[in-house]
Amino acid sequence: MKRYIKDGIIKISNQIVIVDGNMQIFNPTEEMIFADGWEEYVPPIEEPKKSRTEVLNEIVLEQYNTRTDISDAEALDRAIVIYDWTTYIGKTLNAGQCVVHEDKVYRVRQTHGVLEAYPPSLDTAALYEVIVLTATGTVDDPITYTPPMEIFEGKYYVQDGVKYLCTRNSGTALSHNLSDLVGIYCDII
Numbered sequence: 323m324k325r326y327i328k329d330g331i332i333k334i335s336n337q338i339v340i341v342d343g344n345m346q347i348f349n350p351t352e353e354m355i356f357a358d359g360w361e362e363y364v365p366p367i368e369e370p371k372k373s374r375t376e377v378l379n380e381i382v383l384e385q386y387n388t389r390t391d392i393s394d395a396e397a398l399d400r401a402i403v404i405y406d407w408t409t410y411i412g413k414t415l416n417a418g419q420c421v422v423h424e425d426k427v428y429r430v431r432q433t434h435g436v437l438e439a440y441p442p443s444l445d446t447a448a449l450y451e452v453i454v455l456t457a458t459g460t461v462d463d464p465i466t467y468t469p470p471m472e473i474f475e476g477k478y479y480v481q482d483g484v485k486y487l488c489t490r491n492s493g494t495a496l497s498h499n500l501s502d503l504v505g506i507y508c509d510i511i
Contacts, residue, residue, distance in 0.1 A: 326355055327363040390418025394429070394453045401427050410436040420453070427453045461485070461511070470495035473507060485511040 323334045340347040340358045347354060372380075386392075387405045397404065397420045407423040415421065415430045421442065422428070428442040428450040442450035457465040459477035464486075467479040472495045473488045480486070481500045486508040500508055 324352075325363040325365075326360040328358070328360040332363050388416075388419065390416055392418075392420055394455060397427050397429070397453050398455060407436070407442055408438075411438045412436065421450070423450075429453055461487075467500050469499065470497045472496070478511065479508065487511050 325332055325334055326338065327333075335352070335355060336349050338350055338355055338358075338360065340350045340354055350358070383403055383405075386400075386403055392400075401422055404420050404422050404427060407421040407428070410421065412435075414433065414435050416433045417430055419430045420427055421430065423442040426442070431449055431451055434449055440446050440449065442452070457463045459465045459474070459479070461478050464478035464480040467473070467481040467486070473479060473492045475488050475491050477488050478485060479488060479500060484501065486500045486504070488508045490507055492507055496503065496507070504510055
C-alpha cells in the first residue's frame with residue numbers, strides 16, 4: 323500500500339481524512355490527497371549496519387595507519403593495509419607514518435599538512451622517502467653495487483647483471499666498477 327506524508331505524519335490513504343470547510347472526506351482519491359498537500363512517502367534507504375568484524379577491522383586499520391614505529395620490512399609486508407596517500411589530503415601526516423602512492427610504500431620524513439598538489443615523488447623528497455629493503459648480501463640476495471660504495475668481505479654484490487663475491491673489506495667507498503676490482507677486492511661468481 324502507498325503511504326503518504328504531510329507535516330511529518332505518515333499515513334496510508336484510508337487513514338487520511340480531508341477536511342473541506344464543514345465536510346470531512348474519508349477514503350479520498352489520490353488526486354484529493356495530493357491536492358490537500360500530502361506527498362507520496364518514500365522511506366529512506368537505511369545503510370546496513372556494520373558487523374562487529376567490520377567495525378573492529380576499521381579500528382585496527384585506523385590505529386595501524388597512525389603508527390610511526392613500523393619497520394620498513396613490516397611496511398612492505400603489510401602494504402595492503404596501509405592507507406593510500408590520497409586518504410590524507412587535507413589532513414596531517416606525522417613523521418614516521420607510512421602511505422602508499424602509485425604502488426610504492428613511502429615513509430613520511432616530516433610532519434606536514436597533505437596538499438593534493440604535492441604527492442610523494444622525487445619533487446617532494448623532503449616530505450616522503452620510498453621504502454625499499456636493502457639486500458642481505460647473500461648469494462641469493464646480492465647487494466646492488468653502485469659506486470662510490472664501500473664493500474665488505476663475504477658479501478655478494480651484483481653490477482651490470484654480473485654477480486661478485488667480495489674477498490676483502492674495502493675500508494672505504496670504491497669509485498671503480500667491480501669488473502675492474504676482480505682479484506683485488508672480489509671474484510666473479
